[in-house]
Structures are given as structure tokens and as C-alpha cells.
Amino acid sequence: MTAVFVHLSDIHFGQEKKNGGQLKINNDARRELIEDAAAVIAALPNKRASGIIVTGDLAYAGKREEYDAAGKWLDELARRVGCKAADIQMIPGNHDIDRDKIKGATQMMLEAIIAEGEEALNRFLEEQVDRDVLYSRFTEYRRFADAYQCPLDCTGNNSAERRVELAEGRAIRFVRLNSALICSKGDKEGHLLLGQRQRVLEAGPGEELVVLTHHPLNWYSDADDARKFLRGRARVFVSGHEHLAALDVQHIEKGRDLMLLAAGATTPDKIDDTYNYAYNIIEFDWDEHEDALAVTLHPRSWNDDMKRFEADDVRLRGRDSRIVLGSPNFRRAPRPKMLEPDVLDAHAQTAMVEIIVPKEEDVAADAQVDEAEYQNLYLRFFRDLTEGERLRILVELDAISGDIAGGFNHEIESRLFRSVVRANRFHDLRRKVDEALIKRERTRGAR
Template sequence: MTAVFVHLSDIHFGQEKVVGQRVVNEDARKQLIEDAATVVFGLPNRRVAGIIVTGDIAFAGKRYEYEAAGKWLDELALRVGCGAADIQMVPGNHDIDRDRIKGLTAMMLDGIYEQGEARLDSFLEEETARDVLYLRFAEYRRFADAYQCPLDCAGQSSAERRVELAEGRAIRFVRLNSALICTQGRDEYGKLLLGARQRVMTAADGEELVVLAHHPLNWYADSADATRFLRGRARVFISGHEHRAAVDVQKVEGGCDLMMLAAGATTPDKIDGAYTYAYNVIEFDWDEAEDALAVTLHPRAWNDEMKRFEADDLRLNGRDRRTVLGAPYFRKGSKPPKPEVTGGLAGIEPAHVEIILPQEQDVTVNGQADETEYQNLYLRFFRDLAEGDRLRILVELDAVPGEIAGGFNHETEGRLFRNVVRGNRFNALREKIETALARREQQSRDQ
């Protein structure tokens, strides 16, 4: 089973207000949607399993930037054949609201830069300190949470998305926050930190890890140890930030490889000989002959002479599009049966991205598991509705106990949302959300 993903990085919604390229950037983004739809339709699956965004969705971490990004990502998802809830993301340095870096937040970040990982760990141990440290991610968190991609505010990685490629053979996505200590004027090369809580990745028999981060490894002060974990535990590392697209395969040892995939920028701050609009279409599949992970890369780049996207063969530098990576964790799993071949498109049906939620978040819709319908409604509720609208809906559904009405936060809202669904009131919840969204659209038209 082949899993196809559109990979974006550095979309920078809001940047055009600074560099004056609004019309040009909007045209390139529109062309990207058309190009991605064409490329995907030309593949056997004719649709994708999801969209990957490796950071810098926004330019200044502001809500209006994410609102614009959400509309564009919805359109892209529709055209390439996945749901908006199939989008996963990690934050970049531009997803931080730097206006919030002041007072105690600034002092904490300065302390981490001066004292290193030990100071970071001390802050992550305390709930109040964690809240302050993550304040500058407020709008990113609101946006990403709606896509079931929450930041782990204890400084750990997230690894709840799994894709089965064959029976007993799967990839698991690991999301890292490489912008954890980014601050005003000090996002220095070689000085960022992942921290031990993120570096220590756990692999499982039959699964190979695909790690997503915004910054390439050489930006971290703890890059040496992070590299060791990647070489021993992961099969693919996908990053952005530098706006230069590249791919490299490292031979770790016999039967073990690591692919390093650096994205170009979906919306760079300039177009010249070195930088241009770029994105990737990536296929993951199980190579039965080698019992290995196969990665097929379709890099796309902007031809500024023709004002369109084209295949970026220069990036491959003579390498085949399909690379078979030595996959030791595949071989540790039980041997999968040979796939049945019945003709037509057998064996290449679109893969499904399984989102494994904590047990307390498992829900059913009207008594039956319906993951897609639930995720799409969750997305609309948390991304598209204002806090006042969300609270009003929960109150109208008698979901808000009086003792917490004055102490609302995202975690509380999420728990109450799930309680409504568990109480077999999914249809009532959906009707109220649709009514609120329609009212908001009408108000926008009237302004």
C-alpha cells in the first residue's frame, strides 16, 4: 500500500505585507494547488494520504495569518483528495508571536541561551514556567490543535500518527518543536535546542520513523546527540527553514539508511538564482524484495521564466526518484504475507493515516467509531469559531459545569467537546457549529 503526501514548508502567510509580494505570492500559491492536483492525479493512487507542513505557516504568529493559511490549506486538501484533518504540522521560528516575548518570557529564554539544556529542563518541570514559555506559541497552538497536532507543552515529541504500508509494516511520524527556544534576535545557527525530551525517540518492531522538524540538524546545540538518535532510530528526517531544497541518503551501517530531506520554501522572501517557490510530493511504500522502506520523491520548483511549477530534476542530482532505504525495524517485525494481486489498481489503494489519541480522548459518533467525521467537526469548531462562539455552543448544549465557566482554556474546551460527542449529541453539536459559521460568514459579507 502506497502512502502519498504533499510536503510544504515555509509558507509564510503574512509575509507579503512586509516584502510587498501579495499578488505574486497569491498567484504562486494558486499555481501550486493546480500543480499538486495534476501531479497527484498522475500517480496510481490519484489522491494523497495527507499534507505535511514543516513549519513557518505564518510570518509573525498572528491569528489573521493562520486564518488565511487555513483557507488555502483547505483548498489544497480538497484538490489533492484528502480531508483538512489529514494535515499535520510542526512549528517554525515564524510561528512565534514575538510581541509576546517580554518580561518573564524574555528572562526565561535568555536564561536557557546562557545556561543551556539544564535550564530548559528546570523550566519544563514546572507547570507555571511551561505556561509562560509557550505563551509565544498561542496562535500556532490554537491552529495546530484544531488539526490534532498539539504542541507537547512538556517539551516532548509527538508521535501519534501512523500509516500502515503492509501488514506488519508501517511508518510513524514524529513531530519535533525545533523552535522551542527561539526568541527575539537570538535564533542563532548552532544555538537552538531540542532538549532530551524530544531527542529520545522510541522505535518499535515493524515501524520506521519519519521525523518532522523545521530546522535542519546543524541549527541545534544538541545536534550531535540528536543525530545519533536519528541514525539509530529513524529512517527519514524532513526539515525546512533554509529555503534550499536538497536530499541526501546516509549509509548508517549495513541494512540501515537515513534519508535527509530539506524542503525549499513554499513562499520564499525572494526569488532569484538560489531561491524559488518549491514543494514536494512524497510516496512511501514497502519494498517487498528488500523488506525495506521505499521513498519516491517528486520535487517541484517554480520556473520563473514560464511562471509555473515543474519537476525539479536538478535537486535529485542524477539520483533515481525512488530510493530503497535499509529498514532494520521492519526486519525486526514479523514477516508480512505477500499482497494479493487481482488486477487493476489492487495493492495501491490510498493509505490511511491513523491518529492514535490518548485513551481519554477516544470518542464514538452516534455509538459508532467515525474518525473522519469527528476530526472534521473538531477542526471547524476550534479553528474556525471564535472563543465566544465556542463557549456559547457548549453552554447551549448544557456541557459547561458552573464551577469551570470562568476558567476556560483549550484543554477544558476539548474535554467538554468530547463529552458532548460521547453523550450522543454529535448531530446537535454539528448543527450549532454550522449555524455559528453561517452567521459569521454573513457578518463578514455585511461588513
């Protein structure tokens, strides 16, 4: 099976407030991107995408209204390329932090980490109070990403719960890193820190890792150790931030390669001879002959003379668009049977992303609810409803008592959401969400 992803980075919703008259131009380019992505994917054998990947900087200042705009645009993109909104996965970038919250204890904590390094970071990650302060800059990003079931691990670890099976016993696993963990108001190249909890990558037999991060390696003070884990454990490393698209394939040793893919910016700060609107369409599949991960890259960039996206052949630098990577983790598992020619068409069907959850949290299966419907309702509940609307619904469905005030965090609300579904009230919950959104639209229309 082939997995096809639209890859975006540095979309920067909200940057137009700073750049004056760019809103109309940026919106036009974003509309054209949707049209272009839909056309490219429709021409591929699968004719639909497995998902959308955003490697940071969805917003420009980490504000609620910026994520509201991003959500509407991403929903339309998902619809046009044939995947669900719940198939969108993301990581934060430096613009996804709210710099207005960097003051007092937060400022002192970040300064201590810069001065003392990993020792200070580990100290702060040990205490819940300190973690709350450290991650307070991500409040709106966390609300948005949580709805897409891409939560930040607020204990400083990476996230690796999304998996795509390409063949029997052959899969890729996405690993999400938060390279903006210690970002502040004036980040310097080489001063950021992943921390050992994030940079330790765990790879198993039959799985090749695709690591997603916002900042390239040159931005980390612990880059040397991070690079060793990537060379030894990962197959693809995808980054954004620098707005310059690039591709490099490193031959590590016999039978082991590492692809480094630097994304261009979907919406750069400026458009000139160096920086341009850009995005990728990426296909992952299993190469039977080599028993290896194959990556087919379709880089797209803006032709300003024609005001449209086109194939960016320059980025491939003469390479074939399909690159087969030496994949030792595949070879650590029993080899799948070679496919007969008459079943190749069935094998080429679109691979779907599986969200791995602990057995005790597999609510959709427990309640005998369609997984896609569950994910869609989860997204609408946490992204589209206000805290007040969510709590009112939970009260009406007897998940909490009516005398409870606000102040719930996402973890608690998510647990209550799951309890309602487990109580066989999924359809009641969906009806309540629909009613809340309809009521809000009517209220807006009456103004």
C-alpha cells in the same frame, strides 16, 4: 499500500506586509501550486493524497489573521488533492512564534536557557507556571494546530501519534519535533535546543520513523546527540527553514540507511537565482523484495520564465526518484506474506493516516460516530469559531453552566467537546457550529 503526501514548508502567510508588493505574486504562486499538486497526484496510481505535511513557518509573525489565511488555502489544497483537512499535520517554525510576547519573564527564561543549556530548560519544563510562560509565544499557532489535532506537547516531549500502515506489520510513524522551542528574536545557528525529552526517539518492530522538524541539525546545540538518535532509530529526517531544497541518503551500516530531506520554501522571502518557490510530493511504500521502506520523491519548483511549477530533476542529482532505504525496524517484525500478482492492484490503494489516541479518548468510536466526520467537526469547532462562539455552544448544549466566564484553555474545551459527543449530541453540536458560521457570514454581509 502507498501513502502519498504533499510536503510544504515556510509558507509564510503574512510576510507580504514586510515585503510590500509581493502579495499578488505570492498568491499567484500559491494558486499555481494547488493546480500543480492536483495534476501530479491525479497522474499517480493512487490518484489521491493520504495527507499534507507542513514543516513549519505557516505564518510570518504568529498572528491570528495569518493562520486564518493559511487555513483557507490549506483547505482548498486538501480538497484538490483528495484528502481531508483533518489529514493535515504540522510543526512550528521560528516564524510561528509571536515575537511581541518575548518580554519580561519570557525573555529572561529564554536567555537563561541559552546561557545554561539543557539544565535550565529541564528546570523550566518541570513547573506548570514556567511552561505557560515558555509556550506563550505559540498562542495562535497552538490554537491553529490543536484544531488539526497536532497539539504541541507543552511538557517538552515530541509527538508521535500519527501512523500509516503500508503493509501487514509494516508502517511508518511520524514524529513531530518543536525545534522552535527556545526561538527568540535573533536566533543564531547552533544555539537552538531540542532537549532530551524531544530528541529521544522510540522505534518499535515493524515501524520506521519519519521525523519532522523545522530547523536542520546544524541549528541545534545538542545536534551531536540528536544525530545519534536519528542514525540509530529513524529512517527519514525532514527539515525546512533554510529555504534550500536538498536530498542526501546516508548509509549508516549494512541494512540501515537515513534519508535527509531539506525542504525548499513554499513562499521564500525573496525570489532570485538561489531561492525559489518549491514543494514536494512524497510517496512512501513497502518494498517487498528488500523488506524495506521505499520513498519516491517528486520535487517541484517554480519556472519563472513560464510562471508555473515543474519537476525539479536537479535536486535528485541523477538518482532514481524511488529510493529504497535499509530498514532494520521492518526486519525486527515477522515478514508479511509476499503478495500474489493478482492482488497487487488492491495492495497499491492509498494508505490513510491513523491518529493514535488513548483508548479512553476514542470518542468517535464510543459515540458510534464516523471518525472522518468527528475530525472534521473538531477542526471546524476549534479553528473556525471564536472562543465566545465555542463557549456559547457549550452552554447551550449543557456542557457548562451559563454563568461561567471565559478563560478556558484548549485542554478544557477539548474535554467538554468530547463530553458533548459522548452524550450522543454530535448532530446537535454540528448543527450549532453550522448555525454559528452562517450567522457570522450574514452579519458580515449586512455591514
